[in-house]
Amino acid sequence: MRVLIVEDDRALATSIADALAEAGMLAEVCADGREAEALGWSEDYDAAVLDLGLPGQDGLTVLRRWREQGRHFPVLILTARHRWSDKLAGFEAGADDYLTKPFLQDEVVVRLRALHRRAQGQAGTVLAAGPLAFDTHANRFSLHGGPLALTAQEHRILAYLMRRQGALVSRSEIAEHVYARDLDPDSNTLDVLIGRIRRKLGVALIHTERGLGYRLSHEPDPLEDGA
Incomplete structure (x- = not known):
């Protein structure tokens, strides 16, 4: 946010x-x-x-x-x-x-x-995507009912994707919500952070659409390129 x-x-x-x-x-x-x-x-x-x-x-x-x-x-x-x-x-x-x-x-x-x-039109305080849950009031993630440990940047990225669940989110949108306006992250930084989040999740929730961005969804993405 x-x-x-x-x-x-x-x-x-x-x-x-x-x-x-x-x-x-x-x-x-x-x-x-x-x-x-x-x-x-x-x-x-x-x-x-x-x-x-x-x-x-x-x-x-x-x-x-x-x-x-x-x-x-x-x-x-x-x-x-x-x-x-x-x-x-x-x-x-x-x-x-x-x-x-x-x-x-x-x-x-x-x-x-x-x-x-x-x-955002969210009636409740908990957002869910398969085994992943985000309590927006407590600002806390859980996975399979247990706590999920994330760094501050990983947390901001995953929270933004959860709030935009199902929507295609561009790399520039994510960067704007993770970094201050006077910082210009290296082009590979987001890829590294997304990769770390994926490993911590252990389930295919974040899907890549090459050249377009990322989509967080519990449903399989037919356009997923494997990145």
Whole structure:
């Protein structure tokens, strides 16, 4: 899950990013409203955490312009403004949830996961593919009922594929949700990571479509090329 944090308080932004990273999310930080608007338009985020009082351009304007541009990823507003009129303005601008400061970092994590499940049309918190299960609330994988040990990058890749189960996912899509935007992974890195995940699974769940990408499915893939 790739999340944009738009917050000009550097210490607060860092603490939120650390909490999200610990929860298995890929967090990117921006401190300026105009830059945030551009990032929300040009990058592929699963959700955003948005402060209202920002330099360059206020958060409500950023949010309105995202929505006007057809960007509909879930947005959680974080602000020190407690009045109902401020909350109403946020929801009318297109916010999906609203959290006032001070708050617990764990609550940000829980609310983002709930927003993401809702955006993906997932009614429950556990996704399953054959013997593999992913508890999206606890951010934990299990295989044949037992825990599955994964590195942080392996976890992010498999979580993204599970959330897109059955769909063909390109290499560039996976890279965008595993690496920060300023990193350019080696062309073989994803192949190595996918190979490691496959060995840990021990079952044919991740299928390769040469030149196109990967598909996670419990059903055999007739286009599987054996890679």
